[in-house]
Amino acid sequence: MKNIAVIGSGTMGNGIAHTFAQFGYNVAMIDISQPALDKAIATISKNLDRIVAKGTITEAEKAQTLKNITTYTAIADGVKNADLVVEAATENVEIKLNIFRELDKICPPHTILASNTSSISITKIGAVTKRADKVIGMHFMNPVPVMRLIEVIRGFSTSDAVTTLIMETAKKLNKIPTEVNDYPGFVANKILMPMINEAIITLHEGTAGVEEIDTVMKLGMAHPMGPLQLADFIGLDVCLSILKVLQDGYGNPKYAPCPLLVNMVTAGHLGVKSGQGFYSWGHGTKDLVVADSFKKKEMA
Helix, strand or coil: CCEEEEECCCHHHHHHHHHHHHCCCEEEEECCCHHHHHHHHHHHHHHHHHHHHCCCCCHHHHHHHHHCEEEECCHHHHHCCCCEEEECCCCCHHHHHHHHHHHHHHCCCCCEEEECCCCCCHHHHHCCCCCHHHEEEEEECCCCCCCCEEEEEECCCCCHHHHHHHHHHHHHCCCEEEEEECCCCCCHHHHHHHHHHHHHHHHHCCCCCHHHHHHHHHHHHCCCCCHHHHHHHHCHHHHHHHHHHHHHHHCCHHHCCCHHHHHHHHCCCCECCCCECCEECCCCCCCCEECHHHCCCCCC
8 A cells, every 4th residue: 555645635634644645655635726735735844844843854854755745636636546545524424425426436446445534424434335345434633643543443344454454554654543333423522522512511501611611621630631622623513513423323412512512603613713712713822812702701
């Protein structure tokens, strides 16, 4: 396995492309927007500069990593030689199913099709192809170049050989792959999203403020980041989408998203990506600034 295609050049897509390229793979990064691809390459270059500054890699290795990535706006051109395709598109069922239908038609017969989905059924994705045995989940963590975990999700029809190959490939990326079965939310988000949702409910019910909730979880539970800050980084729309997958998949009311989360997404307050979530972003400093909507009101 040498040629990798990555569908999507957003935060996850460019991180996945960066990681494969840094470990010597030929990477085709594919997006419908050339400006988005250009932005992704700039992001990868900037992230590589940080690694060079730490002395982890050399300038020559940075240059080779960038040389290993080719960008495409036509999906057929990007996947024609792919041994593995990793889809990192929006966390939307229909979008992903349509991508996999197309990939199944245009990819070489040997190509393994992987999804970076954080919650959507691999079995459902595989069922729209004629190669369900070669469809698998590779759920990378954000930021991809730094986080070592990959959830490897095998669908109902995923073969042992493909699972073994993907586990071995993940190790070659200096990652720690963990095999899980195909149930809504897998492991990471089945546990994480109810915690984030409960933090939002705690805020919604007035038990404590944004900073107080995150401080308790950071100092009391040794979390590197509070759940509300983490939700902003993940994207509140993504959190809502995953909670809906869990609610639909298990039919359990404990996964019902907090009305506050629903309202925030409806209002376009999506976290870091929109500049406003539980915190205000884009103010030019690394200091956490609670969004105006959640600042404590002055006592009369």
